[in-house]
Amino acid sequence: MSGCLCLPCNKRPTPKAGSSAATKVDSLQKKPTQQPPPQPPSKNMDAVERLKSGFQKFKTDVYDKKPELFEPLKEGQAPTYMVFACSDSRCCPSVTLGLQPGEAFTVRNIASMIGPYDKTKYTGTGSAIEYAVCALKVSCIVVIGHSRCGGIKALLSMQDGSADNFHFVEDWVRICHPAKKKVHAECKMLPFDEQCSILERAAVNVSLDNLKTYPFVKEAVANGKLKLVGGHYDFVNGKFETWVSS
Template sequence: MQNARPLPNYLIKRYNGWKATTYKENEAWYHRLADEGQRPRAMVISCCDSRVHVTSIFGADNGEFFIHRNIANLVPPYKPDGLQHGTSAAVEYAVTALKVAHIIVLGHSNCGGVQGCLSMCSGKAPELEEKSSFVGRWMDILRPGYERIKDLPEETQAAALEKESVLVSIQNLMTFPFVAKEVKEGRLTLHALWNDIGEGGLEHYDPEQGHFLSV
């Protein structure tokens, strides 16, 4: 494998620091995780954005969350077509194998993927309309959300579409038969969250009021 190279020195130094401190102080816990396997209570579907740090936001320990990250925290509709579906596979494993009790979809402010979808759907990013664009075809998942916010004032559309990315994903999760079954029988709950990166804020969707509220 000629293209694989050693880690850069700064990452090696950080690893060695972690191994000598955090790992050393919790070595028994890491051995327990390795020996007993994972039993996460919740799955978190969040954006790939490097500014979104799920475990820090919730103060989570190793083994607490089953985390899946993708562009704009999207879940596609259920579509068993024999093709490769990384997000759908992660959802299936979390629900059917790990038996998680919660699935949290976490959106965030200033999302580049959502902005790309907004630009594409409003005709400002023709390159994303190309069939060869992986990002564009992925962001097609969010087109129903764009249709719901396209008539809002332009300056409010991006933030509104960020929250739509969460709600579209929740809606699509319910198209998975095994998710719908667990929700109906009370063994699984779905949660729609949005994080304001700059302010450290967290909002959750309240279905009774029909909008997001501060936690």
């Protein structure tokens, strides 16, 4: 059944041609009916309504205006990049890097970390990497750290032998314990915040090294079909830097 509810209406007499009333009716009929533009989302809006409003704005402002972008995506995807980024709400890679739908196969987690090849411990990460490299044939994997990262701060704050405060967080960030050891050894005289900033980049390098333990990644890199890139997004100062993993 259609969702349209049609109500009966009373017919009005048709004005005679040439009359001022007829001219007014013709003028009204020629004007196209326009829907009011969607209102921008409000922070005070109900959480579900915020999602609906946000999608409607996207559909009106982007999706409906760019059929040349979205039509091909209905048939499949062929992204250039695989992007690992932090789950931090301030660091959306599609926004900060201007990535369009279809450009990047993206994984976000605490501190954008990648564990080493392990068929039992890191299967979620491993399956995403395998699909991106073996099925989608991405040509570049980018791992992006960022300023004031809570995961990095947690890693640097952890004391050996102390009890964990979370069910999962501490065990996860221990992936980059080698980076923490390096920072402690080389930068222990620096203030804590400066150590965190250095560790943000060092942790990215550990994840890049861990990527090379995946046999299909190692093979693609050796054959020149895949590049591994590190990145750091400083949202405090509005800076973004990259480096290629050797």
